[in-house]
Each structure stands twice: as C-alpha cells, then as structure tokens.
Amino acid sequence: METKVLIVDDSKLARIVVGKAVAALQPDWIRVEAANADQALALLENGGIDVAILDFNMPGRNGLELAEHVRQRFPEMPMALATANIQDEVIARARAANIAFVSKPVTEEGFRGFLSGAALKLRSARR
Amino acid sequence: MTETVITLEELERDALTELVNIGVSRAAASLRKMVGEQVFLSVPSLEVVGRKLAAALIRERESDQLIAVRQEFEGAFSGRALLIFPEANSLELVRAVTGGELSSDEVREMEEEALLETGNIVLNGCLATIANILRKPLTVSLPRLVRGDGKHLFDASALSADSGVVLFLYINFAISERDIRGYIAMIMDLPSLEALKVLVGEFIERIVGPESATRAN
Numbered sequence: 001m002e003t004k005v006l007i008v009d010d011s012k013l014a015r016i017v018v019g020k021a022v023a024a025l026q027p028d029w030i031r032v033e034a035a036n037a038d039q040a041l042a043l044l045e046n047g048g049i050d051v052a053i054l055d056f057n058m059p060g061r062n063g064l065e066l067a068e069h070v071r072q073r074f075p076e077m078p079m080a081l082a083t084a085n086i087q088d089e090v091i092a093r094a095r096a097a098n099i100a101f102v103s104k105p106v107t108e109e110g111f112r113g114f115l116s117g118a119a120l121k122l123r124s125a126r127r
Numbered sequence: 128m129t130e131t132v133i134t135l136e137e138l139e140r141d142a143l144t145e146l147v148n149i150g151v152s153r154a155a156a157s158l159r160k161m162v163g164e165q166v167f168l169s170v171p172s173l174e175v176v177g178r179k180l181a182a183a184l185i186r187e188r189e190s191d192q193l194i195a196v197r198q199e200f201e202g203a204f205s206g207r208a209l210l211i212f213p214e215a216n217s218l219e220l221v222r223a224v225t226g227g228e229l230s231s232d233e234v235r236e237m238e239e240e241a242l243l244e245t246g247n248i249v250l251n252g253c254l255a256t257i258a259n260i261l262r263k264p265l266t267v268s269l270p271r272l273v274r275g276d277g278k279h280l281f282d283a284s285a286l287s288a289d290s291g292v293v294l295f296l297y298i299n300f301a302i303s304e305r306d307i308r309g310y311i312a313m314i315m316d317l318p319s320l321e322a323l324k325v326l327v328g329e330f331i332e333r334i335v336g337p338e339s340a341t342r343a344n
Contacts, residue, residue, distance in 0.1 A: 087156050
C-alpha cells in the first residue's frame, strides 16, 4: 500500500528541501505539496494523506493552528512542524497536540527520526 | 498541488525570504529567552527599494520617533542591518528584557545598554544564520543606537549618497502581553546586492540541483 505525505510550506524552496529529505529517506512515498493552510485542508479532505509536514510561519493560518485543526480531524496521523522558531510555547503546543518537531534549516538527519517513526506507525496500523 | 514552473527570480526572492525567516525565527527564540514571554513574528515581506522609498514605507506605518540598533556587516556582501522600533516602545522593551525588577530610573539608565544587547542578539542571529546557510562568513560590528524618524534612519545608514539600496525586510515582531513591535531592515549597495543574488543562486542550485534549476528557469 502506498504512503502519501503532504508537505505544506509557503516557500517553494522550503518545499523542495523537505521533499528532497523525504525522497532520500522514504523513496517510495508519494509527495504532494500545498502552499498554504487552505490548500492543505482541501487536499486532506480529499483523503489519502498518511503523513503531514507543516511549516510554522505561513501567511494566514500558521502551521501550528493548522496542525491542531488537522489533529482533531485525523487523531492518528503522524505530523511534524518544521520551524527555526524553537520557543518554549511553540514546542509545548506542538507536543500537546502530539506533533513532532523538526528544526529548520531542514536536513535529512533532522527528519530521520520523525519519518522512520511515522513509517513504523503506519505499518503497524495497516497490519 | 502547486505548479512547479516558476522563474528563477521568484525562486531567488523565495529563497531569500526563507533565509530571513529562519534567521529571524532563531533570533526570536533568543529574544524569548531574554524576555521570558512568547515573541510573535509576522511572515517576512521583502522588497528591494531605494532609500527614500524605504523611509516612506516606514513612515507610512510609523509617524512617531523611531529608535534603531544598527550594525555593519562585512564579507562576501556588506551593508548595515537595523532593528527598528517606535521610540515609545523602547522603555517597555528594556523592562521586558530586564525582568521587570528595576525602578523607572534604573530602566532609563539601562535603556541604551539593554537596547544594544537586544539588537545585537536579534541582528546577529539573523545575519549569522544567513551567513551559515550561504556558506560565506560575515563579520558584524558592535551595535550602535540611532534615533530619529524613518528618513533620518535611512539617511544616516546610507553607505554612499546615491547607491543606497535597501533590502527592506519588513517583519513585525510583537511580544505577548506587551505593546512592543518592530522591524528589521538590511541596507546594501548595488554591488553587494548583486553579490548576494549570486550567492542565493548558488544556494538554490545546491538545493534544487542544476537540472531542476534549468527547468525552473
């Protein structure tokens, strides 16, 4: 069964960076992109998204608000917030909603833990 | 899904905005440690404008006296970075970073030092992150305090009479529970801006790879 990962970032370049890290670590995963929260929600509602990686600082609704919203709708979906904004409040809110934290600038290494955890979770859920 | 065909110029702007975003987000995290309260950032908007227009852009938003912490940076590209906020906010910022334990007199006494230190942390955080990601070291001077209106700040910051181009990064930062907001601006002359454009291009190529960069072009 295929795994589909949603990458949400207002920066095209940041989406490329995240996409490359995902491709290197999980080459079989299908990647879809959204440039803002509304696009992301539309894609999520269409269904078939297994994992979501969200940028924090975006115009309109920020990544954390989006993640909390998505969390209510999809309680089990592995989600990560990517940001250089490592303030205690941001981290605490992400943790409270069971959202992983990946620091920017994004590297393959920084994503490894989250992606392998997500893959494991999806495999066991599908068993 | 978003369309992948974009021009390189858009990607350059995108890359630069993202670099600044990362730099400022880190700086905000440092500022949060200093003030003990969450620091909110807006999404940066980035414009390359002449000095006069930069002054006008600030004036549109702020009619009052401003205060700025200014630092020179030098390296593959050179210029000046400014952390700007309304002068009326300055004592409140000092109170925030000193933990509210000082008397009014002490706050006034500490004002200059506290502002310089705050500016130093925010601007250095931003510049160092950009330098690291572009892989070109920058040396950053000691901070200085400048007071005046928008026109004065950019005039006093011009590197030379005509060639002052401002990479105007407009970022609103606000500290929760306190009435504090500010902006960050980087001023460069044309050669520096061109050097920066080349470095950003190289950075994009490292990420995207030559093949995709051609396609994006």
